[in-house]
Amino acid sequence: MMGQDMSIKQTSARRSYATPRISIGLVGYGMIGPTHLSAITSHPNLFNIVAVVDSDPKRLSLLEKMGHIKLLSKIDDLLEDSNIEAVVLATPPQTHFSLAKAALGAGKHVLLEKPPTQTEQELRDLTNLALKMNVSLFTAEHSAFNSTVNGLLQLLSGEEIVGIDIVYGENVLDWHPKPYQGVFSDGGAFRDSGYNACSIINRLIPGEIKIISVQRTRPRSGVVKRLQANGEIRQVNLNKFHYESRVDIQFCFGRYGQGRFMQEWFR
Numbered sequence: 001m002m003g004q005d006m007s008i009k010q011t012s013a014r015r016s017y018a019t020p021r022i023s024i025g026l027v028g029y030g031m032i033g034p035t036h037l038s039a040i041t042s043h044p045n046l047f048n049i050v051a052v053v054d055s056d057p058k059r060l061s062l063l064e065k066m067g068h069i070k071l072l073s074k075i076d077d078l079l080e081d082s083n084i085e086a087v088v089l090a091t092p093p094q095t096h097f098s099l100a101k102a103a104l105g106a107g108k109h110v111l112l113e114k115p116p117t118q119t120e121q122e123l124r125d126l127t128n129l130a131l132k133m134n135v136s137l138f139t140a141e142h143s144a145f146n147s148t149v150n151g152l153l154q155l156l157s158g159e160e161i162v163g164i165d166i167v168y169g170e171n172v173l174d175w176h177p178k179p180y181q182g183v184f185s186d187g188g189a190f191r192d193s194g195y196n197a198c199s200i201i202n203r204l205i206p207g208e209i210k211i212i213s214v215q216r217t218r219p220r221s222g223v224v225k226r227l228q229a230n231g232e233i234r235q236v237n238l239n240k241f242h243y244e245s246r247v248d249i250q251f252c253f254g255r256y257g258q259g260r261f262m263q264e265w266f267r
Contacts, residue, residue, distance in 0.1 A: 020045075021044075021045065021046060021047055021048040022046065022047050022048065022085050022086055022109075023047075023048045023050045023083050023084050023085050023086070024040055024047055024048065024049050024050060024084065024085070024086045024087070024088060025049075025050055025051045025052070025053065025078040025081070025084040025086070025087050025088070025108075026040070026049065026051070026052045026053070026087075026088045026090065027052075027053045027054075027075055027078065027087060027088065027089050027090065027091055027099060027103075028053070028054060028089065028090035028091035028113075029052055029054040029056075029059045029060065029062070029063070029090070030054070030056075030059065030090070030091075032090045032113055033052075033054070033059075033090040035090075036088050036090050036111075036113075036140075037049065037052070040088070049069055050069070050070060050081065050083060050084050051069060051070035051071070051072055051077075051078050051081065051084065052069055052070070052071055052072070053072045053073070053074065053075050053077075053078050054073070055073060057073070060073075075099060075102065075103075076102075079102060079103060079106040079108065080106075084108065085108065085109060086108060086109035086110070086111065086136075087103040087108045087109070087110050087111070088110075088111045088113075089103070089110060089111065089112050089113055090113045091113070093113075093115050093117075093118060094118060096112055096113070096115075096116060096117050096118075096122075097117050097118065097122040097125075097126065100112055100116075100117075100126050100137070101125070101126060101129060104126060104129045104130050104133055104135060104137065105129065105133070107133055107135060108135065109135045109136040109137075110126075110130070110135070110136070110137050110138070111138050111139075111140060112137070112138065112139050112140065113140050114139055114140055114141060114142070114195045114196070114199070115139075115195040116139045141195075141196075141199040141203075142196060143196035143197070143199055143200050144196075144199035144200055144202070144203040145203075149200055149203060149204070152204060153203070153204065156204065161204070161205060161253075161257055162257050162258075163257060163258055163259060164201070164204065164205065164257070164259040164260075165259065165260045165261075165262070166197055166200060166201060166259070166260070166261045166262065167262045167263075168194075168196065168197035168200075168261070168262070168263045194247075194263055197261055197263055198261075201251075201259070201261060205253045205257070205259075207253065208253070209251050209252070209253045210251060210252050210253070211249065211250075211251050212250040212251055212252055212258075213248075213249070213250045223235050223237050247262070247263045248260065248261075248262055249261040249262075249263070
């Protein structure tokens with residue numbers, strides 16, 4: 001999704017609620033679903049989890065102890081519930097467009113797990129539908145709002161950015177466990193984790209970013225320095241990891257700015 005105006009990733013709509021809390025339905029309880037559920041239940045004064053949808057009965061059985069939650073196997077049952085005001089979609093990327101379209105069409109606010117859609121046009125279609133239905137559409141951007149990026153924004157406040165280098169590394173087995181099929185299968189970790197780094201660029205440099213070149217290159221070796229979330233610098237020995245692949249992306253922004261985004265996958 002880099003290279004386009006990502007301002008369309010969020011559509012805001014004002015709405016008055018009959019209850020003080022927002023009633024939410026969660027679709028998908030796989031790898032990232034439990035994280036969303038934890039975030040929702042951590043703010044009981046703001047949110048009320050009403051239902052969880054998943055096609056796997058074993059996953060749903062893990063939530064049976066939370067007796068107040070409806071456990072559903074089909075999203076249609078969730079969308080028909082007029083008490084549910086917002087839907088969190090924590091499903092695989094290839095399902096996002098159809099599920100979000102159905103949820104928005106039912107008049108629900110939607111939080112989309114990243115990447116929001118497979119194509120820019122799909123995202124534009126969802127944005128237009130959200131505007132038509134007067135509901136909100138938002139993308140969960142984990143990395144863009146972490147403490148390290150917040151610190152960088154403070155450091156760069158008032159400065160003119162003329163160049164930027166971003167290095168993003170990820171252990172693919174953390175979020176893509178066995179059976180592991182490689183980072184490029186069906187988009188794989190390239191599309192999934194790559195969105196994290198792209199979202200960092202878009203937060204640091206608001207506005208349109210244009211791709212100059214994309215090249216798949218040989219992974220690096222040796223010792224590199226990494227900035228940690230607490231602001232400390234840590235040395236990492238790359239020779240200890242088995243690298244899957246690396247991608248170099250050259251991009252430009254504004255009138256003069258140029259940058260480089262280097263993404264690496266290891267296990």
